[in-house]
Amino acid sequence: MTVTATLDALGLPASRRTLRALAYAVAGLVPALLGAPALVLLAAGAVLCVTRAGMPVLSLALTAVRGLTGLERALVRALLGEDVPAPPRPRPLRAAHDGAAWRCAAYAVLDLPLGVLLFVVHLPVRLYGLLLLSYPLWFRAVRENGHRGLELTGDLPLDTWPRALAVAAAGLALLAVAGWAGRRLTALAVLLARTLLAPPPLADRVHDLEETRALAVRDSAATLRRIERDLHDGAQARLIALAMGLTRAKEALRAPEPSPEGVARARDLVEQALGNARTALGELRDLVRGIHPPVLDNGLAPALASLRSDIESPALRVELHTELLGGPRPPEAVETIAYFCAAELLTNAARHAGAHRIMVGARLAEGGRALVVEVEDDGRGGAAPRPAAPGAPSGLRGLAERVRTVDGTLTLDSPPGGPTRATVRLPLTTSSREPTR
Template sequence: MATEYGHGYGSWDGSGAVRERRHRLPAGLRAPFEARSWREFAYVLLSLPIGTLMFVYAVTMVSLGAGLLITFLGVPVLAGALAGARGLGAMERARARGLLGMEVASPEPLRMKRSGPMAWMGALLRSGTSWRHMLYAMVQFPWAVFSFVVAVNLWVCGWAMLTYPLWFWVFPMWVGQDGIQLYGDESHHVYLDNPFEITVTALVGLLFTMATPWIVRALTMVDRVMVRGLLGPSLLATRVVELESDRGVVVDTAAADLRRIERDLHDGAQARLVALAMDLGLAKEKLAEDPRAAARMVDEAHGEVKTALQELRDLARGIHPAVLTDRGLDAALSAVASRCTVPVQVEVDLPAARPAPAIEGIAYFTVCELLQNVSKHSRATRATVDVWKVDDRLMLQVVDNGVGGADVSAGSGLAGLTERLGAVDGILVVDSPVAGPTRVTAELPWRRA
């Protein structure tokens, strides 16, 4: 596995600089005019009528179904109500995706052991996902009312006060008063009518206008939590999918390793041993008639034996090095660094208690793969390997001063490392700007043997 360096990060302009998109206005000033802010405001506006319909549907159907449970009719009514709630949940996920840019996976489908209407109703009533959809239809309504009132009042008041200098003339001309009335009784009235008060009103409106998008965004964060928690797949189902995916990665990795070992044995040591057997056979035939030639052939065969033994040692080291088993990561990584074409400094700070052999093996082969990338592609002059423990996590980091540009998404060896680490709940983070340096950090669970 190897990763090509020098591609896939930033936008290269040919002069050695990376072009980045920069906004001229700060976020606070441009927020009221951003499309995202208006989409979030539209989401809040739509939440009230949609939430009202969902709340009425949920309360009506649950009440009707519960009231009819004394007869058999309550069961199909509740099942139909849950099916409708799942449909409303699909609509809400689509609305969140379109207006909030939020991707929520569809929940797990119904699990039915047999077909038929009775099995379908039973699956709906047993499904926790269906009841979570019904719960969302009930709890979303009061929050929709609150967020609608807050968002609409803030938007209207902010923009009205900000534009007050443009329309304050409406009051003296059409209303018969000097401006917006702040206070008034039988003997005293306070109006916003002079230039200073009009300016202060506009400035306060500006503050409201700039703050409102962030307040609306905070309101929609609650909606995001509800949509993800109640309308998405459950944590258990998500974990099951992750474990199934990790199991597939482990199986594929093991199969690939077995194919590599078989290929190395067939093309390397096995082929060399076959040739050695043939040479020894020829030497045996020549032993009587030409002892000197036979001795020369035996000497050559002796060299081939040494080469075959070295290939077998290299193959065994690639499967699982003995130094890793006997002396741990410190000695094993030092041995790997000594064979690297780039000077490598190794720092290992681990407790005496060692992690599980599987975790040690993955950490070892991760460093091997990263140092191989450094040797082949980085054009670096030096590299460092650091390994340490933080709480219950094993951390390792490989840094080089090469050309950078390593990209995990390019389908390279780094992508394979990411999958291999993910199979044991590990993480691989690559920081590799163009022109370097490249910093690859891996995090693995510290599991005791």
């Protein structure tokens, strides 16, 4: 045990953690005491609820309590290292109908005695313990009723060295008890903050689902706009040119006996129309491949193998490990997301990282409950999700948003100088598993 840990165990704050707890006990007394008038307003609002002004007054009191708990949340974060997220704010004058506001009120009720007790244990009791611990150093300088030192009772003066050392031992024990009680009370304060000041887990889940639903809707809308733009600017224009070319060829051949020049012109127009048809077919094929790559019909492993063959070159070696993909295939949506993530990460490594070697792995993990795709390269590193420019590819941020739509995660480790390792985890729920296709 180190000296710092020993002093902490004896109730003498020495480590940074215990000093922060002491600072929290002192600073937390302010919002704890300010909670008393806020609770008085809360009680007044409850009494006035029989009138028309009751609900607005109650909502204003709850809003004030939320402000105090916001200060408490900041102190817990800054001094105790516990990040307690704030619940969503209710509409103005609607705090009386908000469950989070009432939980804040419950916290204020409990924080008033807890804050005072925490302050007393951390500061006055410890100071008294230090005073007793130092009694042998100053008891001879005190005179009381004709003798040196203090009196425990009228007939028991503390004027001898054994008695002074006993007082010091009592002070040391008091310090140790104060340190133990302070740690327990601080842990209780953190538990109350985490329980009453943070949104409940169900609210977090609902908020996350709302965000992922919005991301999915936005991604679908962007995909539809892209398809519409590609069809309008690409295949549709080619098909219009095809129809115009065939119409002109028909006009050139309309005469009962077309001239050689007309036949040659019609032949050129048909050739042009054939070229436009081929180009339109290619653009449609690319468009369909962007929606759902046909190579995925054979499974994720062959699809990743096709990606490797597309991107591998004499200067770039790609290693593929998909041996752990046995068993039932993941859902189609999960396979599609995994494929596009691997394609984007491979493209980034080849074009932007200057990599010479890339390792791609796909496996079923956690007993078949998750699909994990890993891409590691030996490039320059420094990759980080950044906001995409308007009209530009979404990049790593877009991948993270796409992965979140199925409750997945994207973890990126890319220190400057490399290597870069990206891990995509896509959960597979029991209900979403599909039989082998």
